[in-house]
Amino acid sequence: MAPRTHIAVLGGGISGLSTAWYLARTAPPNVKITLIEGAKRTGGWLHSDRVADPQHPNGKGSVLLESGPRSLRPQGVSGLNTLEMVRELGLDSKIEPVSKSSPAAMNRYIYSHKTLHKLPSSIMGALTHPLLAAKIPRAGLDLVKGGSGQEDESIQDFVTRRFGKGFSDDLISAMVHGIYAGDVTKLSVRSTFGMLYHMEKDYGSVVLGMLLGGGAVETPWDLTLKEKIIKEMPDLQEFVSKTSIYSFTDGLEELSRSLEKDLVKGGRVDIHKDSIVEKLDANLDSRDVRISIKGQEPVHANTVISALPPLKLQKLLSKPYPELTHNPSVTVAVVNLVYSADQARLASPGFGYLIPRSENSAVNHRGLLGVVFDSCAIPEQDKGESQGKTLKLTAMIGGHMFNEALSQLASGSGSGASTLDLELTGSHKEDVNEFFAKTAMDAVKKHLKIDAAPELVKVHIHHECIPQYLVGHLQRMQTLDQSFRKDFDGLLGVTGAGYLGISVNDCIKNAREVAEAVVSKLEEEDDGEAQLVGRQDAITGLERSWFL
Numbered sequence: 001m002a003p004r005t006h007i008a009v010l011g012g013g014i015s016g017l018s019t020a021w022y023l024a025r026t027a028p029p030n031v032k033i034t035l036i037e038g039a040k041r042t043g044g045w046l047h048s049d050r051v052a053d054p055q056h057p058n059g060k061g062s063v064l065l066e067s068g069p070r071s072l073r074p075q076g077v078s079g080l081n082t083l084e085m086v087r088e089l090g091l092d093s094k095i096e097p098v099s100k101s102s103p104a105a106m107n108r109y110i111y112s113h114k115t116l117h118k119l120p121s122s123i124m125g126a127l128t129h130p131l132l133a134a135k136i137p138r139a140g141l142d143l144v145k146g147g148s149g150q151e152d153e154s155i156q157d158f159v160t161r162r163f164g165k166g167f168s169d170d171l172i173s174a175m176v177h178g179i180y181a182g183d184v185t186k187l188s189v190r191s192t193f194g195m196l197y198h199m200e201k202d203y204g205s206v207v208l209g210m211l212l213g214g215g216a217v218e219t220p221w222d223l224t225l226k227e228k229i230i231k232e233m234p235d236l237q238e239f240v241s242k243t244s245i246y247s248f249t250d251g252l253e254e255l256s257r258s259l260e261k262d263l264v265k266g267g268r269v270d271i272h273k274d275s276i277v278e279k280l281d282a283n284l285d286s287r288d289v290r291i292s293i294k295g296q297e298p299v300h301a302n303t304v305i306s307a308l309p310p311l312k313l314q315k316l317l318s319k320p321y322p323e324l325t326h327n328p329s330v331t332v333a334v335v336n337l338v339y340s341a342d343q344a345r346l347a348s349p350g351f352g353y354l355i356p357r358s359e360n361s362a363v364n365h366r367g368l369l370g371v372v373f374d375s376c377a378i379p380e381q382d383k384g385e386s387q388g389k390t391l392k393l394t395a396m397i398g399g400h401m402f403n404e405a406l407s408q409l410a411s412g413s414g415s416g417a418s419t420l421d422l423e424l425t426g427s428h429k430e431d432v433n434e435f436f437a438k439t440a441m442d443a444v445k446k447h448l449k450i451d452a453a454p455e456l457v458k459v460h461i462h463h464e465c466i467p468q469y470l471v472g473h474l475q476r477m478q479t480l481d482q483s484f485r486k487d488f489d490g491l492l493g494v495t496g497a498g499y500l501g502i503s504v505n506d507c508i509k510n511a512r513e514v515a516e517a518v519v520s521k522l523e524e525e526d527d528g529e530a531q532l533v534g535r536q537d538a539i540t541g542l543e544r545s546w547f548l
């Protein structure tokens with residue numbers, strides 16, 4: 001029987017792979033599914049490399065290096081959803097959990113005023129914390145201030161309005177560096193810390209909201225999903241209650257590799273790699289989208305779900321959608337450093353440290369966002385003679401300060417080249433890599449007092465890797481939802497980190513939501529054929545923007 005409906009997913013990062021996977025599990029058998037990825041590999045930013053440990057040239061040791069995401073949180077509905085996927089992929093036995101009682105879970109630091117400060121884990125700890133104690137009396141105003149009635153504002157404005165000056169620069173900016181590599185003065189509080197926004201709105205106070213059990217923002221679909229997973233896999237809750245974060249034996253890329261393997265094994269999804277999509281032409285009358293692919297025959301589909309970054313999607317469309325291009329994405333340099341544990345030791349074991357905005361200055365390694373203590377969090381990922389004998393750190397540099405950081409190199413080079421020239425010109429690539437390696441090593445020396453030279457250094461520069469949800473993001477997503485509904489009538493939907501959540505968990509859950517919604521619009525006709533129903537409630541993938 002020839003397929004009557006063809007769904008194409010664009011982009012094979014974790015969002016696109018997950019969308020295809022959920023489609024394959026739920027779409028009727030006569031629906032054809034194709035995944036189109038521009039690169040030679042799938043996984044997008046998920047990238048885990050196992051490399052020989054130079055300390056053990058006999059080949060008896062190896063270390064795992066992550067250049068993209070490195071851990072997942074099991075908490076919340078999106079955490080549960082990923083755990084369900086992990087179980088169904090048979091990846092349970094590869095999970096490497098970080099228990100809530102381990103140093104990596106209990107000790108997270110902020111580098112400020114030349115010292116590593118452990119972040120408080122209790123209210124009492126916060127009240128007496130050297131970075132916070134002086135600010136607590138002013139912060140008490142949060143209890144009586146009431147809401148502002150604003151639709152959105154920057155994280156900095158929100159935190160300053162509720163808790164007073166300094167909180168944002170000294171503390172919150174560090175957390176924002178850790179998650180978004182972003183600027184607290186520009187990012188939307190509602191789209192990044194929606195929980196805070198809703199606590200103010202619902203309880204008139206963030207503290208009161210916390211005390212009265214206000215929590216994660218969950219849509220009706222989320223609540224149903226949570227209930228279903230807990231009912232079907234009740235034991236997951238025990239794992240969640242004990243675990244702070246987790247990864248897999250061979251790193252987070254095991255998840256995308258397993259997804260691809262499962263898609264291939266299932267035989268329902270055609271995977272086209274090395275296929276760069278160049279243009280989309282939607283014909284509402286024939287309900288067909290022509291997908292032009294560089295150097296290949298075009299593909300025709302009845303529904304396209306784009307899991308590409310929004311800026312990339314805009315390039316494929318003939319009409320401009322300002323909501324796709326409003327947010328920039330920041331560039332981050334990720335530097336893996338491997339030391340011999342005999343020569344380099346952490347005085348303060350933990351997950352790692354973040355640097356607040358107030359601490360970032362030319363003298364203090366401008367652009368350094370933070371350093372993760374990988375081998376402390378999950379030593380099991382290093383194998384053989386390397387396990388326990390290696391100190392493995394990862395420095396993150398740049399983000400919203402990337403160009404500022406590079407300008408130090410530009411000013412030192414005397415070439416008169418602009419920052420961007422330096423970044424992009426091939427002949428300077430080595431200079432740039434060397435610059436970031438040195439920035440990372442100097443920071444480790446200064447902040448962690450580790451003087452030894454690393455055995456191995458790897459620099460990765462990820463261009464435009466983290467989307468920045470600027471103030472007003474949710475409202476723009478609602479506008480885009482309406483425009484796409486009208487212009488594409490269900491022929492084009494979107495998902496991915498550029499829209500409604502950047503964490504791997506969010507990407508997977510949002511992929512599930514759009515895939516299930518598209519499938520729910522497939523109507524079984526009397527003859528058993530599936531067909532797309534049109535118009536009024538066409539799926540865009542942005543429906544949840546109205547609930548957040």
Ligand SMILES: Cc1cc2nc3c(=O)[nH]c(=O)nc-3n(C[C@H](O)[C@H](O)[C@H](O)COP(=O)(O)OP(=O)(O)OC[C@H]3O[C@@H](n4cnc5c(N)ncnc54)[C@H](O)[C@@H]3O)c2cc1C
Nearest residue numbers: 011013014015038044045069070071277465496497503504
């Ligand atoms: C350094 C770093 C660290 C991070 N750490 C964490 C972490 O610890 N935990 C966490 O939860 N999240 C983390 N994140 C966030 C998370 O990894 C990303 O948000 C997520 O991987 C994005 O997935 P995606 O599929 O939406 O997008 P992408 O991974 O960007 O995938 C998009 C895909 O589309 C393809 N593509 C682009 N253009 C075309 C085209 N024209 N035609 C065909 N294909 C195309 C690309 O090749 C790519 O494969 C981190 C991100 C980075 C960059």
